[in-house]
Amino acid sequence: MSHHVAARIARLFVYPVKSCAGIEVREALLTETGFDLDRAWMVVDEAGNFVSQRELPRMALIRPQLKLHDVVLRAPGMLALHLSIDTVEEPVRVRVWDDEVAAYDMGAVAAQWFTDFLGRKLRLVRFDPEHQRLSNLQWTGGAEALNQFSDAYPLLVASTASVDLLNEKLRAQGKPAVGIERFRPNIVLEGVEAHDEDRLELLHVATDEGEVQLKPVKPCARCPIPNIDPATAESDPAVADTLQGYRRNDVVGGAVSFGMNAIVVEGIDRTLRVGQAVSADFRFD
Secondary structure (H helix, E strand, C coil): CCCCEEEEEEEEEECCECCCCCEEECEEEEECCEECCCCCEEEECCCCEECCCCCCHHHHHCEEEECCCEEEEECCCCCCEEEECCCCCCEEEEEECCEEEEEEECCHHHHHHHHHHHCCCCEEEEECCCCCEECCHHHHCCCCCEECCCCCCCEEEEEHHHHHHHHHHHHHCCCCCCCHHHHCCCEEEECCCCCHHHHECCEEEEECCEEEEEEEEEEEECCCHHHECCCCCCECCHHHHHHHCCCEEHHHCCEEEEEEEEEEEECCCCEEECCCEEEECECCC
């Protein structure tokens, strides 16, 4: 079957710790909650509520690295923190947005590391894989799409053309260009026009193990995080201000949107790789 849109995967990102820096990868295993180890860990305050770059922009400077059995976290002025992927401590209940979920505390050493670097009493937790946290069924059309600690959906899809258009507008104002890393996508497409991702139906990805099908379900309403330079953790409102001029989206109540939240329809345990072909049809509604 031929589709109207022919694209390819240009970049892939995994974010092991919610709101910390991402890791660009050449390939990523697709699980029922999105990419393997994506948002598997989260930083919480003393009340068990998640914290993010919204209130703690220095989280952008915490850079994870995936090893065979460990996740290694590095930050300026800090010794590296090694987390064993298969080790947790006592069970806890934590809150991410409106959801209270089961998790595991990662212990005193990790808690002190985050507390020292971010200047607030914090702890690190790991998502309990036995817990089922669902995306909003109204947006998924009733499909039960699972998440770990992502904001609300398993995957975020964006395109190189979308950030290129933003950068054209920034440069026209004498502002520096920005990287797509600010928008924290999992999958970056090339070969589509700017913001075509907003109106694509099912994405068909050809993998060695068979087809993967991903369904974009909701525009991603943006908070101030794209204003934060991931290299310095400094914020400049130019990005949000520019997007306000052309990306207000009535579908999400007039908020600025950039990228599409997506769910996994088919292809769990298959591997996405940079360069793979992606085809889709446009949605007309």
